[in-house]
Amino acid sequence: MTDDKLQAHLESLAPLLVDGSPHAVALGLKLEAIAPGSASIRAPYRDDLVGDPETRVLHGGVITALLDHASGTAAFAGMGGREALATLDLRIDYMRPAEPGRDVIAEAKTIRVTKQFAFVSAIAHDGDPDDPVATAHSAFMATRVSKAAADKARKAIENGQSPV
Amino acid sequence: MSARLSPLMSSPYVKTLGVRFDDHGDELTGILPYAETLVGNPLIPALHGGAIGAFMEITASAGLLAASRLAGLPKPIDVSVDYLRPVRPQDVYARAAITRQGSRVANVRVEAWQDRRGAPVAALHGHFLIKPED
Numbered sequence: 001m002t003d004d005k006l007q008a009h010l011e012s013l014a015p016l017l018v019d020g021s022p023h024a025v026a027l028g029l030k031l032e033a034i035a036p037g038s039a040s041i042r043a044p045y046r047d048d049l050v051g052d053p054e055t056r057v058l059h060g061g062v063i064t065a066l067l068d069h070a071s072g073t074a075a076f077a078g079m080g081g082r083e084a085l086a087t088l089d090l091r092i093d094y095m096r097p098a099e100p101g102r103d104v105i106a107e108a109k110t111i112r113v114t115k116q117f118a119f120v121s122a123i124a125h126d127g128d129p130d131d132p133v134a135t136a137h138s139a140f141m142a143t144r145v146s147k148a149a150a151d152k153a154r155k156a157i158e159n160g161q162s163p164v
Numbered sequence: 165m166s167a168r169l170s171p172l173m174s175s176p177y178v179k180t181l182g183v184r185f186d187d188h189g190d191e192l193t194g195i196l197p198y199a200e201t202l203v204g205n206p207l208i209p210a211l212h213g214g215a216i217g218a219f220m221e222i223t224a225s226a227g228l229l230a231a232s233r234l235a236g237l238p239k240p241i242d243v244s245v246d247y248l249r250p251v252r253p254q255d256v257y258a259r260a261a262i263t264r265q266g267s268r269v270a271n272v273r274v275e276a277w278q279d280r281r282g283a284p285v286a287a288l289h290g291h292f293l294i295k296p297e298d
Contacts, residue, residue: 023212026201050176052237059177060240061218068214069204084205087213091244143208143250156206 003036010034010081017073024069027062037078037110041070044103056100063104064092067122067136070106075118075140078110083142085118090138098133102126108136116142168229171237172222181215183222192230194223196256203253211251213286216276220245220258220288224272227260233297241269243290251285254278263289270294 011034018024018031018041027049032040043049043058043066051059068090075085098104107129108122118140123132166187172178173185181202186193196202196219204212221240228238258276265271274288275281 021205021212022201022203023215024204048176048180051178052171053174053176054236059175059218060243061177061181061214061221064217064221064243064245065212065214068212068217072213084207086208086210086250087245087247089244089246090213090217091242092217092240093242094240097239 006036006080010036010077013081017076018069021069023065027065029066029069031073032105034073034077036080037074037113038108039070039073039077040105040107041066041073042103042105045101050100055097057097058100058104060092060094063094063098063124063134064090066104066106067092067108067124067134068138070108071120071122071136071138072140074108074110074122075113075120075138078113078118078120079142084144085140086143088117088139088141090136092134092136094134095132098124098126104133168233169226172225172229175237177218178222181218181222183219185226187230192226192259194219194226194258194260196258198254198256208250209253211253211256213245213247213251216247216251216256216286217243217245217288219256220274220276220286221290223258223274223276224260224288224290224292227262227272227274228265228270228292228294231262231265235295235297238270238292238294241291241293243288246287247285248287249283249285251276252278256285257281265294267296268293 122136263271
């Protein structure tokens with residue numbers, strides 16, 4: 001696939017990459033950008049995602065889910081946008097608390113992609129990419145999807161229903 | 165022990181995920197009840213890796229709060245999560261073990277499982293910043 005074709009393919013899938021994942025929808029994640037080997041996703045600040053009510057800082061788990069989703073999306077885009085992926089491992093360093101009230105944006109990039117694996121580096125920031133709240137390194141593997149589950153999910157999405 | 169967990173249980177995000185704890189003597193088991201909103205990829209289908217990571221971080225915090233009197237919630241410094249098996253759309257359980265607890269930093273390991281404890285679906289190890297009560 002040429003880069004232009006791949007980009008068009010990714011853009012056609014873009015609405016599904018976040019909206020097709022019920023957990024991403026539950027966290028309110030929004031896809032900001034996608035290109036072969038990179039993805040940027042935003043997590044809006046929300047009161048029900050706060051970890052410590054005293055500090056009003058988003059829970060580390062929200063940052064974990066955001067970085068996982070952005071990294072997986074970058075890996076998917078880096079592997080040609082065809083395969084379902086499973087996360088092998090994800091390592092996160094929490095540099096500082098995110099500012100209460102601010103959205104957090106994850107920017108993920110593949111470092112190396114093979115037929116089966118993608119290695120991804122990502123940062124999460126709340127406005128300034130040079131002052132990240134967290135960084136992540138992860139590895140993903142192409143996985144077989146259950147054909148029955150895939151057909152059922154596609155049908156549900158086509159009918160505007162929940163794919164689960 | 166459950167009183168020590170109350171700062172964690174009043175965390176909005178912990179409530180949003182629906183995490184609860186089963187406390188039997190010195191064994192504390194985290195439970196992530198299955199919900200449709202936890203599914204990451206409906207095509208596999210599997211629960212979201214991020215939700216599992218978050219659940220294990222919460223279980224690590226609970227393990228630290230249960231083990232000693234802390235002023236405030238433990239804060240993650242770094243975590244590393246290994247995904248060992250697809251996490252199927254059903255309840256997930258987890259237990260934490262404190263590898264080492266210093267005066268400021270604790271090293272914690274967590275294992276998560278579904279049907280059999282001997283077949284973990286994910287494992288976490290990480291460092292948490294803690295502040296012992298004076």
